[in-house]
Structures are given as structure tokens and as C-alpha cells.
Amino acid sequence: PSSNLAALEKNLNAAVILTSLGRLEHRGLVEVTLPRMKVKCLTDLKHYLPPMGVVDAFTDSADFVNMARIVGLRVSAAKHLAVFRAGHRGPKTAVAEAVANEHLHALCRLWTPALTPLAPQC
Numbered sequence: 001p002s003s004n005l006a007a008l009e010k011n012l013n014a015a016v017i018l019t020s021l022g023r024l025e026h027r028g029l030v031e032v033t034l035p036r037m038k039v040k041c042l043t044d045l046k047h048y049l050p051p052m053g054v055v056d057a058f059t060d061s062a063d064f065v066n067m068a069r070i071v072g073l074r075v076s077a078a079k080h081l082a083v084f085r086a087g088h089r090g091p092k093t094a095v096a097e098a099v100a101n102e103h104l105h106a107l108c109r110l111w112t113p114a115l116t117p118l119a120p121q122c
Contacts, residue, residue, distance in 0.1 A: 009035075013039075014039050014040075014041055036087045037086050040081065040083050040084075041082045041083075042079060042080070043079065045078035045079060045080050049078060058075050058076070059074060060072070060074060062075065
């Protein structure tokens with residue numbers, strides 16, 4: 001029995017969990033007990049922001065003069081990190097968004113308890 005649990009733990013990741021959840025059918029309430037675990041998902045927002053209209057921020061034509069008095073400032077990376085932890089005191093979640101550019105090391109904000117997956121490639 002413990003070897004079966006070890007095999008399950010070895011193959012368990014966010015993609016497996018999300019795929020399994022997508023296949024579930026509603027048949028009533030169930031009680032689920034999870035071991036202590038931590039799941040992280042880092043998403044590169046540079047692929048998702050342009051279709052939403054955020055295009056100039058990543059180019060040399062970006063204009064952030066009203067935010068920072070630096071000419072030529074542009075966004076070089078935008079990441080979203082979602083973390084889920086389940087422990088003996090219950091689940092905790094955290095979401096961090098960081099925007100890094102060539103002149104500023106990073107701008108990071110942390111929110112809890114919101115957990116919003118933006119991409120299925122976790």
C-alpha cells in the first residue's frame with residue numbers, strides 16, 4: 001500500500017489534477033482528504049496580454065513617463081505565480097504578479113487568498 005501511495009505522489013502534479021477535475025461528473029457530495037502539499041504555477045503573461053490589448057508596453061514605443069521619469073522604459077517580462085498549499089491547518093493560497101523591466105528590477109504585489117489560474121500549462 002505505501003508503494004502505491006509513493007507512485008501516486010511521484011506522478012501527481014497540477015496538470016494531472018486539472019485534467020482529473022475536468023473529467024469529474026456531479027454525483028453528490030464527497031469528503032476528500034489531501035496530504036500536506038504545495039502546488040505552484042508560473043505563467044508568462046507576455047503571451048496573454050497582447051490579445052487583451054496590452055501591446056505597446058512590450059515595445060520601444062512604450063510610454064511610462066507618467067509613472068517613472070525614465071525615457072525609454074518598457075516592460076521586458078510579466079509573470080503570474082499562483083501557489084496553493086494544503087496543510088494541517090487547511091488550504092492557503094497566494095497569487096503574485098511581477099512586472100520586470102530593463103530599468104527596474106521588479107514590481108511585485110502579493111494577494112491572498114485569491115487563486116486564479118490563468119493558464120492550463122501549470
